[in-house]
Amino acid sequence: MMFTAQVSSTVLLAASAVSAGTVLWDGRFNDYASSADLDKWSFSNPVGEYQYYIHGKGETAEYVNLSADFKNPGDSASKQGVKISLTDTAFWNGDAMRRTELIPQTKAAINKGKVYYHFSMKRSETNAPSVNREHQIAFFESHFTEMKAGWISGAQGDSDPALRWFADSKSQWDTPWEAGVWHNVAYEIDFDASTVGFWHSTGSDALKQTVAPVKASTSSNGADWHLGVLELARSGFTDANEDIFFSGVYIESGDLTTAIGSGSAAGSADTPPPAAKPVASSSAVIAPAPTTLATSTKAPSTTSAPSATSTKAPSTTLATSIEAPSTSVAAQPTLSATTTAARPTATRKCRKRKARTVQQVAA
Ligand SMILES: *[C@@H]1O[C@H](CO)[C@@H](O)[C@H](O)[C@H]1NC(C)=O
Numbered sequence: 001m002m003f004t005a006q007v008s009s010t011v012l013l014a015a016s017a018v019s020a021g022t023v024l025w026d027g028r029f030n031d032y033a034s035s036a037d038l039d040k041w042s043f044s045n046p047v048g049e050y051q052y053y054i055h056g057k058g059e060t061a062e063y064v065n066l067s068a069d070f071k072n073p074g075d076s077a078s079k080q081g082v083k084i085s086l087t088d089t090a091f092w093n094g095d096a097m098r099r100t101e102l103i104p105q106t107k108a109a110i111n112k113g114k115v116y117y118h119f120s121m122k123r124s125e126t127n128a129p130s131v132n133r134e135h136q137i138a139f140f141e142s143h144f145t146e147m148k149a150g151w152i153s154g155a156q157g158d159s160d161p162a163l164r165w166f167a168d169s170k171s172q173w174d175t176p177w178e179a180g181v182w183h184n185v186a187y188e189i190d191f192d193a194s195t196v197g198f199w200h201s202t203g204s205d206a207l208k209q210t211v212a213p214v215k216a217s218t219s220s221n222g223a224d225w226h227l228g229v230l231e232l233a234r235s236g237f238t239d240a241n242e243d244i245f246f247s248g249v250y251i252e253s254g255d256l257t258t259a260i261g262s263g264s265a266a267g268s269a270d271t272p273p274p275a276a277k278p279v280a281s282s283s284a285v286i287a288p289a290p291t292t293l294a295t296s297t298k299a300p301s302t303t304s305a306p307s308a309t310s311t312k313a314p315s316t317t318l319a320t321s322i323e324a325p326s327t328s329v330a331a332q333p334t335l336s337a338t339t340t341a342a343r344p345t346a347t348r349k350c351r352k353r354k355a356r357t358v359q360q361v362a363a
Contacts, residue, residue: 020252020257021253021254021255021256022252024109024253025108025110025250026049027104027250028077028249029080029081029247031048032049032066034061034066036061038064038102039060041105050227051103052102054102054226056087056092056098058087062085063084064083065083066081066083067081068080070245071120071245072120072261073204074182074204074261075120075247076261077248081246082102082247084100084102084228085241086098086100086239096233097230098230099229100228100229101227102226103225103227104222105223111220113190113191114189115191115253116187116252117186117187117189117251118248118251119138120182120184120249120260121137121182121246122245123177123179124180131151131161132151132159133150133231133232133237134234135229135232135244136230136231136232137229137244138225138226139230140226141221142220143166144167144168144219145187145196146166147163148166148171149163162174163175165185165200167198168196172211173211181202183201183202184205184248185198185207186207186252191218191220194215194217194218195214197214198211199256199258203260207258207260208258228244228246
């Protein structure tokens with residue numbers, strides 16, 4: 001009957017509507033004509049969805065390239081995906097590590113309450129990330145949660161083919177990182193409860209909670225989640241070109257969207273699209289003072305190396321925060337994670353994050 005059919009479809013619509021949360025920030029590149037649009041962004045002209053300052057000195061397309069070929073084909077909400085590359089020039093700020101990273105440009109509350117950080121990631125056979133070196137992927141400044149791939153500093157042996165999810169400085173989940181497989185991820189972050197859970201699927205499958213929330217030192221200034229990759233240098237291993245592909249990047253609050261390629265595809269409303277005309281700096285009366293990212297003073301410190309199971313503290317880092325970071329305990333390696341297994345005697349250098357003399361960018 002007509003009436004019944006109508007009721008059914010209404011019920012279905014209502015059901016699908018409640019299963020989606022609110023998109024706080026949309027990083028799906030749907031408004032970007034090409035990665036050159038990232039060049040329109042600066043601290044004093046914060047247009048578009050991404051901050052782009054952690055990269056080498058070459059052309060943007062050498063490190064960040066957009067194409068429909070680079071997205072998870074199961075994701076119809078994204079027009080294109082991004083290829084993030086490490087090349088022989090991918091050194092940022094005089095550091096020895098190769099880095100190509102994008103950071104959400106938003107004033108939305110992506111660092112408060114309970115939020116879901118969505119992204120899909122893939123590697124190819126071509127330009128595969130080295131299995132001999134540590135890659136920190138889609139990480140926060142304090143490394144309370146991140147993906148990792150490759151041999152992890154301090155581990156036994158020479159190589160590691162796994163893709164891992166880290167939280168609380170421990171490997172909580174891993175899988176062989178095979179070429180051509182799209183891994184869909186959502187970090188379930190509760191900034192109030194200080195927990196992080198892990199949702200995962202492959203291809204076009206719906207996300208499933210793969211690791212229930214674990215305690216972690218959740219903290220973020222709202223501009224320190226790094227979509228992209230940082231690769232630690234390792235002596236004896238040369239730099240080859242490496243690519244990692246991402247798509248379906250967005251941050252959501254409320255109810256988790258588990259379907260891939262779902263979630264509202266609308267651009268986030270809080271920043272103009274990259275096509276917006278850049279404000280001439282001379283007329284930007286209220287523009288904040290130029291930001292200076294001081295070169296970090298790396299005071300090497302020694303820390304016990306972790307066990308071969310990679311239950312190690314995050315290394316690095318990072319000094320990428322645009323606000324002077326509080327000297328966060330979470331940024332430092334902690335020994336607690338390494339006490340459960342026999343430790344190799346080797347020590348490794350860790351970079352101590354120094355408070356930066358960085359001017360506040362916020363207007
Ligand atoms: C960027 O990707 C496009 C589309 O695949 C390709 O034609 C172009 O050569 C790429 N550019 C670089 C610098 O890799």
